[in-house]
Amino acid sequence: MAVDMGKLRWGELEDDAEDLDFLLPPRVVVGPDENGVKKVIEFRFDDGGNKVRVTTTTRVRKLTRARLSKRALERRSWPKFGDAAHEDAGARLTMVSTEEILLERPRAPGSKAEEPKVAGDPLAAMGKAGAVLMVCRTCGKKGDHWTSKCPYKDLATQTDSFVDKPPGAEGAASSAGTGKGTYVPPSMRAGAERSGTEMRRRNDENSVRVTNLSEDTREPDLLELFRTFGPVTRVYVAVDQKTGVSRGFGFVNFVNREDAERAINKLNGYGYDNLILRVEWATPRPN
């Protein structure tokens, strides 16, 4: 058999050698004899490719006929139970049970009762009433995704070491932020309907354009980078609709203009993912 050695790796060569086992005589089992001695004779190739015979001799426990029948007889004297209780004695030695037997699944101590599993997509299987109960513990969004599927799940903890922080970012001082200073509920977002004097127009004014992003920088990365300056309402990375590849720029919208300004001052020229970011005010999108 001609083999192109250049295309084979050693692991494949090994497999190839094993394939030759069909050339060996079949395994032979002799016994066990009256003394319980069993011999297994098998053949294999040694490291040099020579056929060798290997004989293994073992002594098996003798199960005498008397011993077996004694135990079987003992079982026959057991009182019948279940469906078998209605059978004539000795009519059948074995039978298939049609009884329903509920098995308890062992659980870790202290674990909660199992939730009923729904086949298929749990979100789709759930009615609207159920969806309301679904609240992402990371970003707080309702009825959209589970915590485990949150796009920001990796960013749940604030990076304390990173650059500077807006004054009062830790607490409620930040005007529109929640405790963590990042998630802004819809009712508080720019452009949301507000009572009284505030404008209803969508607010794109605190929009920052970020260019020279590496191809694999995505929205959660941008959020992680910019959230330290204050509450962010939106991150967006422009993506080629055809290929899905990042176009290398994006936008970050801030609740507060001062936060956006500080982000620009701090991050413009900042080295990120081996590239030097450009961060500047975005010209508002025509609408």
Add this chain to the structure above:
DNA sequence: AATGAGCGC
């Protein structure tokens, strides 16, 4: 080098 999506009226 570069300024974003899609929804509904």
